[in-house]
Amino acid sequence: MPYATTWDDFAESARAIFLAHPSRTRHSWKYRGKDGALVFKVTNDVKTVKYRTTSRAELRRLEDLTGWMMERMTAEGVDDEELSAAPPRA
Amino acid sequence: MGLLDQDGFVSELAKLYEKRKLGGSVWISMKRVSRDVRTPRKQPIQGAKCLVRATDGKKKISCAVLAKDSIRFQLDLMDVVKAHTGGLKDQPKKTRGMKGKTS
Numbered sequence: 001m002p003y004a005t006t007w008d009d010f011a012e013s014a015r016a017i018f019l020a021h022p023s024r025t026r027h028s029w030k031y032r033g034k035d036g037a038l039v040f041k042v043t044n045d046v047k048t049v050k051y052r053t054t055s056r057a058e059l060r061r062l063e064d065l066t067g068w069m070m071e072r073m074t075a076e077g078v079d080d081e082e083l084s085a086a087p088p089r090a
Numbered sequence: 091m092g093l094l095d096q097d098g099f100v101s102e103l104a105k106l107y108e109k110r111k112l113g114g115s116v117w118i119s120m121k122r123v124s125r126d127v128r129t130p131r132k133q134p135i136q137g138a139k140c141l142v143r144a145t146d147g148k149k150k151i152s153c154a155v156l157a158k159d160s161i162r163f164q165l166d167l168m169d170v171v172k173a174h175t176g177g178l179k180d181q182p183k184k185t186r187g188m189k190g191k192t193s
Contacts, residue, residue, distance in 0.1 A: 028119030033111045036177025056178040063168050066120075070164050073122035073140035074157040 003050050007061050010051035014042035014065060017049060018072065022083045027069045029062065038062070092152070099153035100166045103144050107174035110146050118144045118171075123154070142167070 004010035018025040021044040029040045040051045124138040143152040155163045
């Protein structure tokens with residue numbers, strides 16, 4: 001499946017994928033110490049987006065995206081439709 | 091290894107990273123769980139949580155995160171990730187001045 005070429009493309013697709021199917025979306029990343037490489041993957045089983053990096057600077061961006069995901073994934077008292085329609089914070 | 095509490099998860103994750111420092115990979119994934127899968131239709135949504143999992147391909151650990159703990163957990167998680175991703179390269183410094191210029 002497609003590797004995004006820039007972080008911004010990846011993050012944008014990742015958010016769209018989550019909002020399309022909040023309960024089916026998985027946000028994951030893999031670190032391989034030997035290669036010093038991080039691979040990010042977000043999928044809702046319909047669409048997938050991946051991004052690979054070897055740069056330390058991307059950790060900060062991972063933090064931002066994880067925060068965004070975490071906030072929505074733990075949002076209580078809303079069902080999926082509400083989460084897609086009105087995210088807790090833009 | 092099954093479901094751990096958040097502090098247990100974070101410390102086990104650190105061990106997992108340590109073990110796979112020179113070979114292999116560590117995966118971390120998270121997803122939203124908003125209903126009880128054992129009683130799909132009967133159970134209305136009550137307290138959604140974020141299920142966080144990690145594995146090195148052999149050992150699996152997981153934990154559930156509620157909204158009230160999410161920020162603290164995320165900080166702890168990122169601390170461990172940052173501490174154990176030493177193989178990543180620093181951004182190359184911007185070259186300044188006359189480098190590469192011929193006159």
